[in-house]
Amino acid sequence: MTGYLIRRFLQMMLVVLLATMAIYALLNVAPGGPLSGLRAASADRRQRISEADIARLEAYLGIDKPLVLRYIVWLIGDDWLGADWMSLSWAGYRVGEGDREQTFRFWCDPGIALLHPGYTLWVRGDEKDGVIHATYIEASPTGKRPDDAVEVRVIEMLGPDMRTERVGGEKVIIHTTADTEFVIPGASPRPKDGAWMDVGWLFNPYRGLLGRWAGFHDDRRGVLRLDWGTSWKLAVGQPVTMLIESRLGNTLSLMTLSIVISLVIAIPIGILSAVRQYSRLDYAVTTFSFFGSSMPVFWFGLMMILVFSYKFREWGLPFMPAGGVVMPRRAPAGQVLDYLNAAPGGLVDRLVHIVMPAIVLSLFYMANWSRFTRSSMLEVLRQDYVRTARAKGLRERIVLGRHALRNAVIPLITVIALQLPGVFGGATITETVFSYHGIGRLYYNALLQDDWPVVMMILLITAILVVVSILLSDILYMIVDPRIRLE
Numbered sequence: 001m002t003g004y005l006i007r008r009f010l011q012m013m014l015v016v017l018l019a020t021m022a023i024y025a026l027l028n029v030a031p032g033g034p035l036s037g038l039r040a041a042s043a044d045r046r047q048r049i050s051e052a053d054i055a056r057l058e059a060y061l062g063i064d065k066p067l068v069l070r071y072i073v074w075l076i077g078d079d080w081l082g083a084d085w086m087s088l089s090w091a092g093y094r095v096g097e098g099d100r101e102q103t104f105r106f107w108c109d110p111g112i113a114l115l116h117p118g119y120t121l122w123v124r125g126d127e128k129d130g131v132i133h134a135t136y137i138e139a140s141p142t143g144k145r146p147d148d149a150v151e152v153r154v155i156e157m158l159g160p161d162m163r164t165e166r167v168g169g170e171k172v173i174i175h176t177t178a179d180t181e182f183v184i185p186g187a188s189p190r191p192k193d194g195a196w197m198d199v200g201w202l203f204n205p206y207r208g209l210l211g212r213w214a215g216f217h218d219d220r221r222g223v224l225r226l227d228w229g230t231s232w233k234l235a236v237g238q239p240v241t242m243l244i245e246s247r248l249g250n251t252l253s254l255m256t257l258s259i260v261i262s263l264v265i266a267i268p269i270g271i272l273s274a275v276r277q278y279s280r281l282d283y284a285v286t287t288f289s290f291f292g293s294s295m296p297v298f299w300f301g302l303m304m305i306l307v308f309s310y311k312f313r314e315w316g317l318p319f320m321p322a323g324g325v326v327m328p329r330r331a332p333a334g335q336v337l338d339y340l341n342a343a344p345g346g347l348v349d350r351l352v353h354i355v356m357p358a359i360v361l362s363l364f365y366m367a368n369w370s371r372f373t374r375s376s377m378l379e380v381l382r383q384d385y386v387r388t389a390r391a392k393g394l395r396e397r398i399v400l401g402r403h404a405l406r407n408a409v410i411p412l413i414t415v416i417a418l419q420l421p422g423v424f425g426g427a428t429i430t431e432t433v434f435s436y437h438g439i440g441r442l443y444y445n446a447l448l449q450d451d452w453p454v455v456m457m458i459l460l461i462t463a464i465l466v467v468v469s470i471l472l473s474d475i476l477y478m479i480v481d482p483r484i485r486l487e
Contacts, residue, residue, distance in 0.1 A: 008474070012467040019463040020223075024071045027452050028063075052153040052165055056118020061232055064117065064156075065216050074229075074456070077222035080106045082113025082214030083203045088195035095191075102219075107196070110187040112176050112205050113217040115139055115154060115162065122149040123174055131173045138183040157215020160205045178206040223460065229453035234445060240453050243442060244461075248424070250325050251438035253350070254431070255422060257358045262365035263416075267409075269366075270373025271400065274381060285370060292367025297360060301433035304356045321353055323435035357434045361427055365419070372415055376408035383407075406480055413480065417473035421465035 058064040065073060073081075080086075083106035087093045092103040108114055115121070115137075122145055124136040132150065145151055152164035152172060162174040190196060200207060205214035221227035228240040235243060273285040305322050312319035318336045321327065326345045331337035342348040380386060381404055389399045428440035435441070439458060446454035 005471075008471050012471065015467050016460075016464055020075065020460060021071065023456055023459045023463070024074060025067075027456060028067055028070065052118055052155050055155045056116070059117040062218070062220065062229075065213075069213060069216065073216070073220060073222065075222050076224050077220045077227060078216055078218045079104075079221060080199075080203060081210070082108050082111075082205055082208075082217035084109045084198070084200045085190045085196040086199045088197055093191060093194050105221075106199070106203075107190045108187075108217055109189050110182045110184045112137075112157070112160060112162070112180075112182070113214040114182075114184050114187050115157065115215065116218075117154050117156060119154045121152050121154065121164070121174070122146070123152060124149050125174075127172070130171070131175055133175050133177075134180050136181045136183075137174070137176065140185055159212035159214065162215070176205075223457070228457045231451055231454055233449035233451040234442070234454060240457050243454060244439065244457065247437055247439050247442045250436065251424065251431075251440065254354055254357055254361070254436065254438060255424075255427070257354060258361035258365060258427075259416075259419065261358065261362040262369055265362075266366040266369035267373050267412075270370040271377055271405065273370065273374045274377030275400065277378065282374075285374070289367045289371045292363045293371070295363075297364055297427070298429050298433050300363070301356070301360045301430055304360060305434070308356065320356055323353075323433075325353055325437050326350055327353075353436075357427075357430050357436050360430050360433075369412065369415065372412050373408065376411050377404060380404045380408045410477060410480060413473050413476050417469040417476070418466070420469040420472070421462050424461060424465055 055064065062073065062078075063070065085107040087105050087107070092105045093107070095102050095104065119139050120141065122136075122138040122141045123132055123134050124146075125132045125134040127133075127150070136149075138149075141151075150166070150172075152166055152174065154162050154164050155171075156163040158173075160176050162176075163171065164174055165171050202208050203210055203214065205211040208214070220229065223229075228244075230236075231238050231240060231243055269285050273282045276282055308320040309322040310319070313334060316334070318339050319334060320336055321331075326349050327337060327342075329344060331342065337349060337352055340348055340352070342352065386399060386404055389403045390396075394403075424439060427438075428444050430436070431438045431440040432444050443455065443458045445451075446458070
């Protein structure tokens with residue numbers, strides 16, 4: 001058992017890694033990208049955006065890197081790019097207090113690694129053939145520019161060099177060396193306290209093996225270090241974790257309620273349908289299953305809203321809220337929540353809002369799971385050990401529950417286990433139809449607005465839950481069927 005779990009864990013890690021590659025590659029090769037609208041607008045002279053502004057936005061979004069490096073940065077962060085020192089402390093090096101506290105694992109001494117596209121610089125040095133050999137660079141300068149300094153804006157980082165543009169739009173290359181003096185606000189040499197290791201031989205822009213990527217240094221830590229990035233469009237600058245946490249509770253409530261209702265109803269009617277094969281009950285269950293499986297979820301949801309929200313209101317009956325999770329204010333007269341005198345945001349308010357989405361999802365699950373239960377039970381009821389149990393005079397309830405059902409649920413375990421990732425991912429169509437603020441609707445909105453960090457994290461977590469669910473189903477097989485061993 002232990003050896004099997006270790007092997008499966010290693011396989012899961014490989015599958016998840018391949019899933020991250022597929023997720024990242026598919027989203028990044030999609031045409032357009034998040035700046036397609038800005039690039040189209042820049043063709044209009046009245047709305048023209050400079051190349052430096054576009055480069056600054058690309059750097060902010062992290063899409064200015066080559067595809068392979070971009071994937072690595074998304075996975076493990078970019079605070080190591082251009083680093084001179086690495087902290088050997090388990091907790092890293094902490095700077096500041098309270099809200100201003102920051103923790104550094106890698107440290108960059110003031111230099112080109114701390115500059116980014118869009119920065120304004122004052123540069124001193126000798127200019128020749130469109131290249132300035134810089135001896136002094138001041139970032140984000142204030143006051144009056146000295147006469148011997150040139151003002152430029154960074155477009156692109158090129159290892160120890162930078163491609164920049166002057167105020168008039170003229171392009172110029174800034175070449176730096178290890179002797180170039182940098183003045184960068186907020187930057188300081190490595191703190192003297194703490195244990196630090198010199199990693200400049202690997203990452204430094206002048207002497208490091210990976211120095212050409214130093215200009216991509218930032219403070220992202222990557223998904224492996226639980227830094228899921230920030231939203232690009234839905235909530236600009238807000239951490240993806242906060243967006244997911246704000247919706248996760250709603251999705252868990254909806255999906256858990258739907259699955260519980262489906263199991264409580266689908267398994268018993270599937271058993272009865274199998275035991276009473278070709279009876280009126282069996283035909284009714286079969287008809288219900290075909291109806292639930294073939295009916296579009298979005299259509300059934302819209303019909304529920306049309307009947308129970310709008311028609312009931314026209315007919316003077318207590319009507320249901322058409323969507324949402326809670327009501328923002330007191331319920332209108334005639335609504336079910338008004339009759340219940342429910343307070344906005346209270347338990348009753350949430351339960352009433354969840355009723356119609358849960359019914360739509362439950363019907364879909366019930367239709368499929370009842371068919372699986374019926375088919376499995378029919379196959380098991382024909383087995384010799386079931387006939388033997390009946391011949392021994394056991395009660396039918398014991399025959400069905402202890403002997404038949406335990407073996408019949410094995411295929412159902414697979415189906416239900418693969419539905420578990422949906423408990424996190426939500427039901428995208430259902431949540432969209434009912435304007436239910438869950439993970440599914442968040443995923444839909446993120447796709448519409450090209451909010452890649454949100455989309456990628458939802459897909460990644462779903463992929464992880466899929467492999468975990470498959471492992472869980474294997475373990476449940478062993479519990480349900482003693483003939484199965486995982487050694």
